[in-house]
Amino acid sequence: MTLPATIGPLWLVRHSLPVEPYGSGAICYGSLDIDVEPKALAESVETLHRVLPDNALIITSPMRRCLALAEALHERAQTRRITTDPRLRELDFGRWEGVGWDAIDRDALDAWAGNFMSYREHGGEALNQLAERIAAVLEDIASRKQIQQTAPTVIVTHNGPIRMIKAITQSGRATVGAMPGLRYGQCERLSG
Secondary structure, three states, X not given: OOOOOOOOOEEEEEOOOEOOOHHHOOEOOOOOOOOEOHHHHHHHHHHHHHHOOXXXXXXXXXXXXHHHHHHHHHHHXXXXXXXXXXXXXXXXXXXXXXXXXXXXXXXXXXXXXXXOOOOOOXXXXXXXXXXXXHHHHHHXXXXXXXXXXXXXXXXXXXXXXXXXHXXXXXXXXXXXXXXXXXXXXXXXXXXX
């Protein structure tokens, strides 16, 4: 699926920096519902408010680290509407959630790296499942825009879904591992 003209443009926004110890990148977190650093949130809002359209429909993951940013962007421009979509949540890493990456068995990590799309030995989701969720979100956005002209769309989510959106719309799901993500609080505009 390439990004249909009926969707575009589409802004992808990654949530702000999570609270420690999660913000360091040393801990595996996907489905854990954690807060963001207040200072990082304020800085993200200040930067993003200038870039994102004031009349945007913000579709956000319901997880606190995304919802906090979406709500703050709405506060800065009341014309931005917010809706949550649980399909935009991050990949569920199962037993790896909340565990330091260096504490996860090296053989298990290698097996995951060798079979990104189908691996579920950690008891969580496979990337194929994330791909199905994200493809359904994109199809819903395209359908809504075909039926009625709606405001520009901003998706506030996590790096896994962002990389999957880019893979699905640019080169196919299997390329998700090669897709660059976004830094905390960063946005990227995809054109339709």
